[in-house]
Amino acid sequence: TQLLEQSPQFLSIQEGENLTVYCNSSSVFSSLQWYRQEPGEGPVLLVTVVTGGEVKKLKRLTFQFGDARKDSSLHITAAQPGDTGLYLCAGVGFWNSGYALNFGKGTSLLVTP
Amino acid sequence: NAGVTQTPKFQVLKTGQSMTLQCAQDMNHEYMSWYRQDPGMGLRLIHYSVGAGITDQGEVPNGYNVSRSTTEDFPLRLLSAAPSQTSVYFCASSYSRQGSEQYFGPGTRLTVT
Numbered sequence: 163t164q165l166l167e168q169s170p171q172f173l174s175i176q177e178g179e180n181l182t183v184y185c186n187s188s189s190v191f192s193s194l195q196w197y198r199q200e201p202g203e204g205p206v207l208l209v210t211v212v213t214g215g216e217v218k219k220l221k222r223l224t225f226q227f228g229d230a231r232k233d234s235s236l237h238i239t240a241a242q243p244g245d246t247g248l249y250l251c252a253g254v255g256f257w258n259s260g261y262a263l264n265f266g267k268g269t270s271l272l273v274t275p
Numbered sequence: 276n277a278g279v280t281q282t283p284k285f286q287v288l289k290t291g292q293s294m295t296l297q298c299a300q301d302m303n304h305e306y307m308s309w310y311r312q313d314p315g316m317g318l319r320l321i322h323y324s325v326g327a328g329i330t331d332q333g334e335v336p337n338g339y340n341v342s343r344s345t346t347e348d349f350p351l352r353l354l355s356a357a358p359s360q361t362s363v364y365f366c367a368s369s370y371s372r373q374g375s376e377q378y379f380g381p382g383t384r385l386t387v388t
Binding site: 195202203204205206207210250252260262263264265266267268 | 279306308310315316317318319320323325331333365367376377379380381382
């Protein structure tokens with residue numbers, strides 16, 4: 163299993179603040195995905211990064227894939243209460259007959275008005 | 276499209292009982308998988324399938340069986356439930372292409388007493 167370490171584990175901030183979530187591994191991934199999960203629901207894909215050094219933006223969210231494709235970060239600008247949720251990074255890895263996602267443990271974000 | 280559906284939403288079992296968690300998708304996806312989510316552990320892969328008739332073990336397969344007789348359905352069977360299987364179970368599907376988005380169901384919350 164290729165381990166993905168996410169930090170911080172918990173984050174509580176006020177509306178309007180900026181934040182960064184980190185996802186680190188000692189392994190190289192062919193691609194990495196970020197998901198957001200709300201209570202009682204399954205994760206929903208936010209973005210997939212493939213190329214080392216790649217930066218993708220999704221409104222106020224900025225995702226970066228490390229040059230060596232071992233780490234990634236998620237930066238949220240001017241956080242809003244609607245950003246509250248569990249953020250999961252997942253590296254695409256190979257299993258016996260196919261591929262699967264190796265998930266980090268997640269960062270639980272709470273944005274208060 | 277309904278996407279990925281899971282039943283039941285909640286289930287309580289006694290130790291030693293058996294049950295089947297149902298998962299179905301209507302997107303004609305080749306790839307389907309089962310994950311369990313435990314506090315502080317993230318999502319861990321149980322079993323996956325790359326197509327009808329083909330299944331393989333993931334990271335934590337012990338105590339679970341799967342089969343894939345059709346493209347649409349991928350049930351997960353617990354043969355003899357144990358308290359350690361108390362968890363939230365998610366089914367996911369995706370195109371077979373590596374790194375493609377995984378679509379998750381809403382989850383089944385299972386408690387084994």
